Amino acid sequence: MSARWEFRLLRLWHAALAGGFLVAYVTADEDTYAMHVFSGYWVVAAILLRLLLALAGSGGGPLALPKPRLTWIRPGRNPLFAWMAVLLLAGMAVAGVSGIAADFIPFVEDLHEGLAEASLWLVLAHAAVIAWIFQGRRVREMLKGSAAALLAVVLLAAPAAFAADAARDAVKAGYARQAGPGFAGFSSERGKALFESRNAASPDYASCTTCHTADPAAEGRHAKTGRAIKPVAVSANPKRFTDVAKVEERFERDCQTVLGRVCSATEKGDYIAYMESK
């Protein structure tokens, strides 16, 4: 393979990886889960392909993956390029593989989300470094005008990672406030009793366990429609109880259906406490 074709292949591969990562990142929401899974596998496959391409390319050519060194043998590339490639490829590979693993081992999901966020920052840093090296002066002039705006964006975007636990705590704190004076903390035992209680309000849904099964960490099934229901336990489904509007809507609807009445703020907090303990 001539160096020219190797370089074309490299650019094609770069586009495939960058595109796959971008799609995986923006489709991480549950609503677009199928696309997220597909693009995640795509990213992992692209990284494996890169290792194979390195074997197929000529030594020292565009497709070669030079061993990262600490010394700079001039003339030649700055050794930091190789380190950057290692960091990027390893970060994305581990992020991708942990995403696949999270399908089988739920607690890997936190690791996966953390790594994915970190990978995005690596990619942005990578783009900035490359832009700086090859378009330095032009970039510096552009930046002078928009430095303040950039800083604001960075400050706003940074705390987005690991927000799920904080969001759930906020939901619980809201119920603690509503519980008013005399409130003495939520109890996961009371939550368990509520979850397992049998009721007479509706013959089709005698208990929470009718649809959710007796094990909150297991997948449930809607008693009437047969629709699969994701686990309620936080350990099996970390996104549970993080969106106030959704949580309220569900309690309002399901308490009425199963218990035949509204739930008190304390009961709601107890229920969440039980699901966090499972």
Next chain:
Amino acid sequence: MKRIILAAALCLAALPARADRVRPVTDPETLAACGECHMAFQPAFLPARSWTRMMGQLSGHFGDNAAMAADKAERIRQVLVAGAADTGGGKAGSKALRGVGQYDTPQRITELPRFAAKHQRIAEREWKRPEVTSKANCPACHKAAEAGLYDDD
């Protein structure tokens, strides 16, 4: 020029796959709200007047309480009405309306004449299988139902 011809050829080749497709719901809010308890049925299976009636009585939704904030219900109603059998439902929509009176507001897709005709050969015990549970559980048999494909019988 070559590229344009290639792209056109690829589009043509993909046409048969789209022909009998019922346009699925794409609005994330609608997908999440409807899809929580049952499949988010394609709006093309009911006329707009049916959807409007359904979204106006969510606290008694087929015997269950499916109440939601009024503004959310209204947004979802608009999505459903826009894709309904008699508005944006296309060919699948006009087929679904066969045998439905002009002023009828059917609520159960499974009680439409078209549904009955298409499923008359399915034995009662098939519907009762635990993985089916309900006639409304389309994806139990039509694996690609959520993508709008029902041709896999």
